[in-house]
Amino acid sequence: DAKTTQPNSMESNEEEPVHLPCNHSTISGTDYIHWYRQLPSQGPEYVIHGLTSNVNNRMASLAIAEDRKSSTLILHRATLRDAAVYYCILSGAGSYQLTFGKGTKLSVIP
């Protein structure tokens, strides 16, 4: 599976939007983009996934660049509970494995 690059850490003020970037310049046409997050002392939890089009769900939005070489996870209003490590993962069609990197540690400031 292709690699992803994320910033090590980011900060956000509470109740403001957060844009978490992910670069995946070697993405192939059949790679899905998955986002998981891991709150302190918990296992990772699914956030959102997409292939080509932007996606929205109750937790977040996923904006995928037209060339698919980057994507952005958008949290519309950060809360203290959103403080976590966010992982951007690529998984090819037919590949059932999620390969986690180090992710981005998001801190939310009250």
Place this chain on the structure above:
Amino acid sequence: EAGVVQSPRYKIIEKKQPVAFWCNPISGHNTLYWYLQNLGQGPELLIRYENEEAVDDSQLPKDRFSAERLKGVDSTLKIQPAELGDSAVYLCASSTTPSGRASEQFFGPGTRLTVL
């Protein structure tokens, strides 16, 4: 709906001792995963089961690690003997059978192992 259950949550053992971790996946999830997570790193897959069959155990250190999933439901991961470097969090996850792409995985809280 109950999530993935793991026990124990914490375990402290002396090196060279055996240790076992237990996982009960979400009901109806045929696929079960064991991951290892070192401090400051993302989880790394150790083994994946489809029902009772281990379909990917290429990352499992088979000299000291073993796993089983009898009857295709609960699973146990064992280390014997444990080494200092095995100190980590062991995560269990489950999902429906993947079809065409990686399925959403549901993770348990993990077992934090400390080897002294």
